Amino acid sequence: xxHRSVFHRLGLCIAAGAALAVAPAFAHHxxxxxxxSKTETVSGTIKEFRWGAPHSxxxxxYLDKSGKEQTMSIVSGSPLMFSKQGFAPRDFHRGDKVTVxxxxxxxxxxxxxxxxxxxxxxKIYKDAEVAAAGGPNAPTPPPGPPAK
Numbered sequence: 001x002x003h004r005s006v007f008h009r010l011g012l013c014i015a016a017g018a019a020l021a022v023a024p025a026f027a028h029h030x031x032x033x034x035x036x037s038k039t040e041t042v043s044g045t046i047k048e049f050r051w052g053a054p055h056s057x058x059x060x061x062y063l064d065k066s067g068k069e070q071t072m073s074i075v076s077g078s079p080l081m082f083s084k085q086g087f088a089p090r091d092f093h094r095g096d097k098v099t100v101x102x103x104x105x106x107x108x109x110x111x112x113x114x115x116x117x118x119x120x121x122x123k124i125y126k127d128a129e130v131a132a133a134g135g136p137n138a139p140t141p142p143p144g145p146p147a148k
Contacts, residue, residue: 034103034113041101047071049092051079058092058114060100074102076114077127085125096120 044062056076064070082088097120102112116126 031103031113033106035106036103036113038104039101039115040104040112041099042072043097043099044072046092046094046096046098048094049089051082051089051092054078056082060098070110072111074100074111074114076117076125081128082125084128087123087125091119091123 042060042062044060047059047061049058050056055078058074058076060072060074062070062072076082079089099118101115101117103115104112114125114127116124118124
């Protein structure tokens with residue numbers, strides 16, 4: 001084996017290893033489970049808010065069209081996305097009345113990917129990770145932290 005072929009094989013092995021290491025990150029950030037061409041809006045009450053990496057999430061209690069109480073799970077951005085807009089875990093409380101705009105699950109089940117959320121004090125969070133994923137109705141991320 002020549003000196004050149006050893007480096008060539010080593011380079012291919014490094015490239016293959018890097019590709020395998022990066023693939024799960026791309027797969028994780030896929031929004032294929034959500035219909036990014038549609039948005040739905042619902043008002044409800046936060047039952048649970050999970051501030052955590054890689055994504056935060058919430059369980060929302062809302063009334064369906066027949067007036068029956070239902071719950072849905074909404075996946076949202078990373079804690080970093082919330083922090084960049086001036087939000088902290090203390091801003092989300094069980095029992096808070098919120099309005100949520102989201103991209104629905106492609107499966108037809110309730111819930112989806114958060115596009116924006118209006119908190120009781122009027123502060124609005126817009127999910128920049130969802131906006132980056134695209135879709136004609138994806139929200140434009142705000143230029144900076146919201147006014148307090």
